[in-house]
Amino acid sequence: MDPAQLIPVVDPIPIPGPWFDVLLVVTFVAHILFMNVVVGGAVISLVGHARNTEPLSRSLSKKLPTILALTINMGVAPLLFLQTVYGQFDYTSSVLMAGYWLAVIGLLLAAYYGLYIYNLKFDGLGGLRTPLLLLTLGMMLWIGFMFSNNVTLMLRPEKWFDYFKTGGAGFLNLDDPVLYPRYLHFMVASLAVGGLFVALRAHFKKDAERLKTGMLWFMRATVVNLAVGVWFLMALPGEIMMLFMGGDALATGVLALGILGAAALVWTGLTRRPVLAAVLTVVTVLLMAVARHIVRTAYLAPWFDSSQLPITGEYSTLLLFLFFLAVGLPCVVWMVRIYVKPANIEGDA
Numbered sequence: 001m002d003p004a005q006l007i008p009v010v011d012p013i014p015i016p017g018p019w020f021d022v023l024l025v026v027t028f029v030a031h032i033l034f035m036n037v038v039v040g041g042a043v044i045s046l047v048g049h050a051r052n053t054e055p056l057s058r059s060l061s062k063k064l065p066t067i068l069a070l071t072i073n074m075g076v077a078p079l080l081f082l083q084t085v086y087g088q089f090d091y092t093s094s095v096l097m098a099g100y101w102l103a104v105i106g107l108l109l110a111a112y113y114g115l116y117i118y119n120l121k122f123d124g125l126g127g128l129r130t131p132l133l134l135l136t137l138g139m140m141l142w143i144g145f146m147f148s149n150n151v152t153l154m155l156r157p158e159k160w161f162d163y164f165k166t167g168g169a170g171f172l173n174l175d176d177p178v179l180y181p182r183y184l185h186f187m188v189a190s191l192a193v194g195g196l197f198v199a200l201r202a203h204f205k206k207d208a209e210r211l212k213t214g215m216l217w218f219m220r221a222t223v224v225n226l227a228v229g230v231w232f233l234m235a236l237p238g239e240i241m242m243l244f245m246g247g248d249a250l251a252t253g254v255l256a257l258g259i260l261g262a263a264a265l266v267w268t269g270l271t272r273r274p275v276l277a278a279v280l281t282v283v284t285v286l287l288m289a290v291a292r293h294i295v296r297t298a299y300l301a302p303w304f305d306s307s308q309l310p311i312t313g314e315y316s317t318l319l320l321f322l323f324f325l326a327v328g329l330p331c332v333v334w335m336v337r338i339y340v341k342p343a344n345i346e347g348d349a
């Protein structure tokens with residue numbers, strides 16, 4: 001049987017697919033950076049309990065619920081853009097993962113509660129603090145693993161035949177060698193960005209000790225991630241890997257710049273410059289997200305090309321979207337400024 005027969009028919013979209021590709025990559029960067037902070041922040045809090053550096057854990061506990069909320073909010077936009085262009089792949093992989101995928105909703109709610117209880121009952125929890133945070137972190141790690149499974153399973157229509165072998169039971173993409181370094185790449189990045197979050201806050205509060213702690217997490221995790229990134233690259237199917245090794249100028253250039261960015265991040269870690277590190281992190285993550293998009297396009301090339309999607313030419317919806325984006329963004333900036341004003345952060349340490 002030809003895997004192409006398993007791919008649903010595409011629906012026309014209002015404007016050319018590449019518009020949505022750009023929005024998908026940009027909003028994905030926002031989602032993944034917040035995800036990095038909440039997962040990395042939870043790990044650093046946990047280690048804080050083990051090392052008896054409670055004030056750092058306490059301070060992080062106050063931020064984690066909000067950051068998880070932002071992670072979820074920032075996840076909605078790429079989810080919509082992903083479904084708009086790649087729905088016939090992503091919906092299929094979601095259905096094939098069935099229960100595993102639906103369980104993400106319940107686990108997300110439970111993790112949200114976990115972070116709230118950790119924050120609001122920080123003192124009252126006593127010895128239960130560590131197990132609660134460990135459980136909550138475990139749920140977040142599992143959710144991330146489900147996302148990696150879904151977005152890799154969607155790239156392998158030939159794997160979808162497993163549905164007939166499992167007798168209709170949901171399955172994951174566990175036999176894909178790319179899955180593990182890919183997932184690890186995101187999680188190690190979380191340790192780095194979580195550390196950067198700690199360092200940035202310490203920088204503005206002029207807390208040299210905490211700044212050092214944060215930048216150490218940032219730098220060490222980035223060095224480790226350079227190695228994980230190489231593993232990820234090597235695990236890709238040969239012809240896709242070669243695109244990044246001279247086979248395609250854009251792919252090679254983007255990855256080379258990304259690696260250069262990562263090396264610059266290590267340098268900002270060594271010289272303890274959190275603000276510069278934050279700017280370079282956004283740029284590097286954006287480059288890596290473009291590289292990830294090139295990987296997706298290459299995987300799907302035998303089946304699909306987003307620029308060939310049928311369009312209805314209704315540009316009015318794009319204009320409306322851009323209008324609300326232009327009006328909405330300044331409002332968001334204004335709200336964030338109110339939120340971070342020291343006077344509005346009650347009892348923050």
Ligand code: HEM
Binds near residue numbers: 139
């Ligand atoms: C604790 C919560 C979450 C964690 C840890 C998490 C983690 C991740 C990770 C690791 C990826 C990258 C997967 C890969 O490329 O291999 C990812 C992708 C994604 N996440 Fe999240 N996520 C969380 C919540 C959410 C939520 C609630 C949404 C939607 C409302 C969401 C939407 C997305 C989308 C759409 C992608 C894929 C975008 C693309 O492939 O272009 N995430 N997430």
